[in-house]
Amino acid sequence: xxxxxxxQAKRFDPGEIFRRSPVVGPLLALxxxxxxxxxxxxxxxxxxxxxxxVEQSLxxxxxxxxxxxxxxxxxxxxxxASNAVLATLIMAMLVASGATSGWLGLVTGIVTSVVIxxxxxxLVTRAKLPPFIVTLGLFTILTALGRLFASGQSVPVKxxxxxxxxxxxxxxxxxxxxxxxxxxxxxxxxxxxxxxxxSWGKHVYAVGNAPEAARLTGINVGRTVLSVxxxxxxxxxIAAWQALGRVPNADPNAFETGNLESITAVVIGGTSxxxxxxxxTGTLVGALIVAVLQSGLTQLGVDDLYQEVAIGVLVxxxxxxxxxxRRRQP
Amino acid sequence: xxxxxxxxSKRYGHVVAMDRTDFDLADGEVLAVVGDNGAGKSTLIKTLxxxxxxxxxxxxxxxxxxxxxxxxxxxxxxxxxxxxxxAVAPAQDIASNLYLGRERRLAGWRGKLLRHLxxxxxxxxxxxxxxxxxxxxxxxxxxxETLSGGQRQxxxxxxxxxxxxxxxxxxxxxxxLGVAESAKVLELIGRIRDRGIPVVLISHNMPxxxxxxxxxxxxxxxxxxxxxxxxxxxxxxxxxxxxxxxRMNEEGxxxxxxxxxxxxxxxx
Numbered sequence: 001x002x003x004x005x006x007x008q009a010k011r012f013d014p015g016e017i018f019r020r021s022p023v024v025g026p027l028l029a030l031x032x033x034x035x036x037x038x039x040x041x042x043x044x045x046x047x048x049x050x051x052x053x054v055e056q057s058l059x060x061x062x063x064x065x066x067x068x069x070x071x072x073x074x075x076x077x078x079x080x081a082s083n084a085v086l087a088t089l090i091m092a093m094l095v096a097s098g099a100t101s102g103w104l105g106l107v108t109g110i111v112t113s114v115v116i117x118x119x120x121x122x123l124v125t126r127a128k129l130p131p132f133i134v135t136l137g138l139f140t141i142l143t144a145l146g147r148l149f150a151s152g153q154s155v156p157v158k159x160x161x162x163x164x165x166x167x168x169x170x171x172x173x174x175x176x177x178x179x180x181x182x183x184x185x186x187x188x189x190x191x192x193x194x195x196x197x198x199s200w201g202k203h204v205y206a207v208g209n210a211p212e213a214a215r216l217t218g219i220n221v222g223r224t225v226l227s228v229x230x231x232x233x234x235x236x237x238i239a240a241w242q243a244l245g246r247v248p249n250a251d252p253n254a255f256e257t258g259n260l261e262s263i264t265a266v267v268i269g270g271t272s273x274x275x276x277x278x279x280x281t282g283t284l285v286g287a288l289i290v291a292v293l294q295s296g297l298t299q300l301g302v303d304d305l306y307q308e309v310a311i312g313v314l315v316x317x318x319x320x321x322x323x324x325x326r327r328r329q330p
Numbered sequence: 331x332x333x334x335x336x337x338x339s340k341r342y343g344h345v346v347a348m349d350r351t352d353f354d355l356a357d358g359e360v361l362a363v364v365g366d367n368g369a370g371k372s373t374l375i376k377t378l379x380x381x382x383x384x385x386x387x388x389x390x391x392x393x394x395x396x397x398x399x400x401x402x403x404x405x406x407x408x409x410x411x412x413x414x415x416x417a418v419a420p421a422q423d424i425a426s427n428l429y430l431g432r433e434r435r436l437a438g439w440r441g442k443l444l445r446h447l448x449x450x451x452x453x454x455x456x457x458x459x460x461x462x463x464x465x466x467x468x469x470x471x472x473x474x475e476t477l478s479g480g481q482r483q484x485x486x487x488x489x490x491x492x493x494x495x496x497x498x499x500x501x502x503x504x505x506x507l508g509v510a511e512s513a514k515v516l517e518l519i520g521r522i523r524d525r526g527i528p529v530v531l532i533s534h535n536m537p538x539x540x541x542x543x544x545x546x547x548x549x550x551x552x553x554x555x556x557x558x559x560x561x562x563x564x565x566x567x568x569x570x571x572x573x574x575x576x577r578m579n580e581e582g583x584x585x586x587x588x589x590x591x592x593x594x595x596x597x598x
Binding site: 193197198199200202203205206209210212213214216217218219276277 | 401402405413415416417418419420421422426429430431432433435444445446447449
């Protein structure tokens with residue numbers, strides 16, 4: 001029995017590479033896309049455009065970062081974008097009305113997102129409700145609350161701390177880098193570190209992969225899942241700050257499909273929707289793939305709707321690759 | 331370590347799962363626990379591993395009374411249980427699984443402040459445990475799902491034996507395995523005993539029990555009815571004891587029980 005297994009392993013197996021490192025596939029796709037667009041257009045491969053591509057993926061990328069944590073625990077968050085939009089409205093209205101300073105408005109918005117995360121986590125771990133249902137409900141509630149709160153109007157932000165992530169930049173090797181990009185990069189590194197280098201991360205993976213085994217080995221499953229929703233809430237609050245940096249205007253109708261776009265980035269990045277497999281490196285790549293496709297296809301003169309078709313195909317392909325790679329294991 | 335339990339009882343409503351049963355595990359032995367389905371073996375084992383709290387009776391470890399309020403407390407006393415479904419995370423590698431729930435952090439500020447895991451130390455220790463137990467696995471960084479059933483069992487055994495363990499309890503470790511892999515797992519049980527760690531082995535497989543066990547605890551209708559000696563008693567005799575066809579007398583001799591099978595037709 002053992003001999004056969006070892007025999008199989010000796011043969012070259014491309015599926016093995018994908019299983020070992022699920023980032024390889026998405027990374028390959030990203031490189032191919034960049035090369036194709038660089039060759040087929042004159043406008044794609046230049047610093048301004050590439051910088052714009054990154055800028056455009058900041059908000060969805062940050063939302064996808066939180067989404068990755070949730071999906072790793074075998075959960076899903078349909079309310080992340082509406083959570084962030086509500087936070088932008090709270091931030092902008094508090095500051096615009098003169099009720100608070102910029103910093104206090106910012107912190108209040110972020111705290112609101114954290115509290116919503118705590119609420120979801122409590123409903124999922126204490127009341128044992130399915131995350132899909134809880135966040136579907138909250139998605140509707142938070143979207144409506146945002147519109148009620150702002151009376152359906154958007155609230156402009158006049159510079160200051162709230163717009164700071166988009167307005168302030170520095171030169172890095174001659175390339176202008178906004179504070180928003182820097183913050184996003186730091187966040188990815190911090191979350192990556194927590195997932196891969198601390199026991200909290202090991203527990204997050206175990207809870208998503210084999211909850212019963214996690215419980216039997218003494219991991220507090222409920223507390224781990226709750227902590228994930230709280231951290232995700234914090235990340236969504238920062239995504240709200242990123243959004244105001246991109247467009248200094250809190251709009252209750254913004255990011256209506258942000259929840260699905262964040263799931264798209266996570267899935268294209270190779271994280272399994274069944275939990276316990278994947279990671280934030282894949283999500284970073286996944287978010288960039290979407291932004292590169294949109295930018296490149298636009299420059300090739302492809303209609304917006306066809307771009308969406310292409311991204312849809314990519315999502316299905318990503319899940320199919322995940323499935324295929326997993327079916328081949330002994 | 332030795333375990334002594336006296337008069338353990340557990341009732342679930344009208345169902346008596348444990349009926350004033352005794353249990354003895356001597357230091358350094360492999361004790362098999364056999365019994366028919368529904369005899370209450372798993373309730374007894376769960377009581378010893380802290381997953382079930384008995385209504386009555388007491389447990390002593392090396393003569394000191396203990397009371398477990400949960401599996402973690404039993405584990406803190408050095409009692410490790412390997413469940414039938416092994417409690418492994420398939421997508422994680424062997425080293426991670428060995429340390430699941432009790433990861434080790436780096437010494438110094440990186441461990442304290444940044445909570446950085448001691449990945450190298452954990453991998454080295456995991457490799458060392460596998461080597462000591464003679465478990466041949468290509469790479470410690472393989473995910474558990476790439477292993478065969480026997481290898482997975484071996485990983486679970488290695489985990490149970492890796493942390494200053496004093497007693498290992500195994501629930502049907504060979505039930506899902508083929509002949510060759512079962513033999514390896516039995517060998518592994520022997521090696522754990524050789525390290526001075528007593529093993530409680532729950533099994534339905536009489537040949538396996540007779541191959542490895544030093545003594546056989548026979549469980550029937552919620553209590554221990556006999557302690558058989560594989561050197562003295564035959565498999566058929568042990569089966570007779572656990573079905574109730576045979577009875578063990580005070581001095582260890584066996585006698586047949588007449589009318590052991592109650593058909594329910596007899597008015598008496």
